[in-house]
Amino acid sequence: DTGTRTVHSHWQEGTTYTFSEDRAWIMAIDYDEATKRGQVKYWQWTKEKGWEDPVTVGTVSNHTGRVALVRHTRDIWYIFVTEGEVGALDGRDNMNFKSTLKYFKSVDGGKTWSELTDTGIPAHAIWSSVSFARYGDNYYVFLSEGWDTYIYFTRDLENWKVDHMTKNRVAKGMWCRPHGTLLNQSALIFTVAGGISYHDEQYGIIVVVPEMISH
Numbered sequence: 001d002t003g004t005r006t007v008h009s010h011w012q013e014g015t016t017y018t019f020s021e022d023r024a025w026i027m028a029i030d031y032d033e034a035t036k037r038g039q040v041k042y043w044q045w046t047k048e049k050g051w052e053d054p055v056t057v058g059t060v061s062n063h064t065g066r067v068a069l070v071r072h073t074r075d076i077w078y079i080f081v082t083e084g085e086v087g088a089l090d091g092r093d094n095m096n097f098k099s100t101l102k103y104f105k106s107v108d109g110g111k112t113w114s115e116l117t118d119t120g121i122p123a124h125a126i127w128s129s130v131s132f133a134r135y136g137d138n139y140y141v142f143l144s145e146g147w148d149t150y151i152y153f154t155r156d157l158e159n160w161k162v163d164h165m166t167k168n169r170v171a172k173g174m175w176c177r178p179h180g181t182l183l184n185q186s187a188l189i190f191t192v193a194g195g196i197s198y199h200d201e202q203y204g205i206i207v208v209v210p211e212m213i214s215h
Contacts, residue, residue, distance in 0.1 A: 017069045022047035027067045027079070029060060038064055040081060040104065057113045058104050065123075068130040070139070070157065077106045078157055080132070082143070083116070084125040099125040101143065103157070119160045121152060131190075133182040135209055142180040142190050149178045149192055151207065170205060186210070 014028035024045045029038040040057040057079055065082040072078060084099025101121040105114040123130075123143040133140045141152045149171035154160055171178065171192045180190030183206065192203040 015066055015068065025069070027069060029064055029067065029081070030054070037061060040067055040079060058116055060102075060116065063099065063125045065125050065127070066129045068132055070132050070134075072157060075107055075109045077110050079104045079106075079113070080130050080141070081116075082123045082125045082128040082130055099123060101128075101130070101141070101160075105158075117158070119158075121160050127177050129177045129179045131179045131181065133180050133188050135182060135185075135188075140180065140188060142178040144177060148172050151180070151188070151190075168207075170207060171203065 014026050017025045017027065019025070025042045026045075027040070027042045030041050031038050038060045040060055041054040042057065043054050044052045046052070060081055060083045063084050068080045070078045070080065080101060080103045082099060083102050099122065101119045101123045102116050103119065104116060106112060121143070122145050124145060127144040129142075131142050133142075137155055139154050139157060141154070143150055143152060145167075148169050150167040150169050152160075152167045170190075178190050178192050180188055183189040186209050188207045188209060190205055190207075192205065
């Protein structure tokens with residue numbers, strides 16, 4: 001038990017990131033009942049100090065999903081989160097209602113962070129378990145949009161324009177929650193949890209990288 005605790009709403013979960021043999025992070029969204037907002041935070045572990053006090057990255061709404069850290073270079077880092085408002089779209093409760101992929105940016109290796117920036121990419125705030133796979137200079141992000149799961153492909157983590165980004169639908173069905181990574185230099189692997197209550201349908205899918213690059 002790390003001893004770290006958050007006060008969060010029902011669907012928010014923590015994610016981990018390892019930097020080396022002597023440093024690691026747990027990232028989560030700490031919910032503030034008074035303001036009905038969330039604080040994206042990280043708890044750092046070092047071999048010297050153990051678990052340290054939480055550090056606040058920035059504020060998000062109370063309709064958010066899991067966070068993901070992307071280290072673009074040694075100093076330029078991004079923390080991505082799906083964020084939106086609770087509501088209904090086309091009669092379906094919470095289905096992508098004003099919900100998009102957003103990020104905080106650091107240019108000093110995580111010491112300070114920018115304000116929350118919107119990519120404009122639609123992504124379900126609750127059912128998207130944000131994760132990235134990097135292949136060379138290309139990034140793949142795994143998101144739920146509407147009823148289905150997509151892999152978005154981009155070379156630019158900030159300017160998600162049409163000519164820089166495409167998406168492939170890789171799983172179909174309600175309440176899909178994907179999480180992916182690079183299996184090796186020729187394939188991506190990701191899992192999808194299906195089913196709203198107990199995730200009793202689990203899928204593991206492998207996507208060949210050359211097929212993704214050629215769209």
